[in-house]
Amino acid sequence: MRGERKVLSSKDLLGIKELSREEITLVLDTAAGFKDILGRDIKKVPTLRGKTTVNLFFEPSTRTRTSFELAAKRLSTDVINFSVPTSSVVKGESLVDTALTVQALGADFIVIRHASSGVPHLLARHLHASVINAGDGTNEHPTQALLDAFTIREKKGRIAGLTVAIVGDIMHSRVAKSNIYCLKTLGADVRLIGPPTLIPRNLRETGVAIFHNMEDGLKGADVLIMLRIQMERQGKGFFPSTEEYAKNWGLTPERLSRAKEDVIVMHPGPMNRGIEIVSEIADGPKSVILEQVTNGIAVRMSVMYLLSGVKR
Ligand code: CP
Numbered sequence: 001m002r003g004e005r006k007v008l009s010s011k012d013l014l015g016i017k018e019l020s021r022e023e024i025t026l027v028l029d030t031a032a033g034f035k036d037i038l039g040r041d042i043k044k045v046p047t048l049r050g051k052t053t054v055n056l057f058f059e060p061s062t063r064t065r066t067s068f069e070l071a072a073k074r075l076s077t078d079v080i081n082f083s084v085p086t087s088s089v090v091k092g093e094s095l096v097d098t099a100l101t102v103q104a105l106g107a108d109f110i111v112i113r114h115a116s117s118g119v120p121h122l123l124a125r126h127l128h129a130s131v132i133n134a135g136d137g138t139n140e141h142p143t144q145a146l147l148d149a150f151t152i153r154e155k156k157g158r159i160a161g162l163t164v165a166i167v168g169d170i171m172h173s174r175v176a177k178s179n180i181y182c183l184k185t186l187g188a189d190v191r192l193i194g195p196p197t198l199i200p201r202n203l204r205e206t207g208v209a210i211f212h213n214m215e216d217g218l219k220g221a222d223v224l225i226m227l228r229i230q231m232e233r234q235g236k237g238f239f240p241s242t243e244e245y246a247k248n249w250g251l252t253p254e255r256l257s258r259a260k261e262d263v264i265v266m267h268p269g270p271m272n273r274g275i276e277i278v279s280e281i282a283d284g285p286k287s288v289i290l291e292q293v294t295n296g297i298a299v300r301m302s303v304m305y306l307l308s309g310v311k312r
Pocket of ligand 1: 060061062063064065135141144268269270
């Protein structure tokens with residue numbers, strides 16, 4: 001007899017903050033099944049045939065948008081990549097009206113990336129379609145954290161008890177926020193490393209340890225997550241110059257030697273080579289950066305599948 005189908009508790013994926021440990025584990029376990037399917041000659045399954053996915057990206061993206069498109073296609077949904085510059089958004093149509101229009105055209109999943117924190121939450125209140133947050137301002141990027149957790153678990157066999165160091169511009173990073181919530185919920189020891197100007201002190205309330213010295217923070221780490229230095233914020237006083245940042249916070253082979261011998265190095269991308277990470281490490285044997293990208297498809301298939309079963 002087949003067991004009851006497990007689903008997430010909400011129709012939307014807005015952030016990791018809203019997920020329980022059981023729900024995160026369900027996403028990762030389900031993704032492992034989809035990863036097996038992606039290793040076959042025929043990678044497509046009919047699971048969500050007849051459904052429609054709309055990618056609504058108001059900010060640039062390479063990995064997330066392409067990966068959601070592939071995930072949706074592998075599950076046999078129809079996919080529309082909404083083009084913001086050629087849409088009626090430029091004529092002044094509101095975000096909610098745009099989303100309602102897309103829903104009226106038949107969207108079952110709306111994948112949204114927006115520069116303003118909270119936009120996915122706003123849309124979720126107005127729509128019966130599933131809203132998936134693909135990155136909102138400096139708030140959260142939940143599917144990035146889920147694919148990071150999937151990659152760590154695949155490489156290390158567990159997450160609980162590992163020491164994970166997140167390095168760089170924590171303040172502006174939605175990836176960092178989602179990773180903190182996800183990894184803490186799964187039982188990892190999380191360290192934040194960076195200059196005081198880029199680490200909000202209130203994050204201590206999440207149970208993380210904060211280091212303002214690279215060498216100390218990297219000591220004994222099992223996993224390093226390097227963050228993109230946000231060039232668009234350069235010159236706003238958070239650090240003196242990119243050269244200065246690279247000197248103090250860039251990952252070099254000497255610094256990496258402070259971590260455990262079997263440390264893995266991660267980066268959500270896009271990378272600034274030579275600033276937060278040198279190419280020798282990004283392309284080296286400890287790097288799992290491209291595996292993170294590959295795992296993003298299975299994890300996003302898992303999320304869409306688990307949301308599709310939620311009663312509404
Ligand atoms: N990691 C990530 O969000 O990359 P993109 O901006 O290319 O989607």
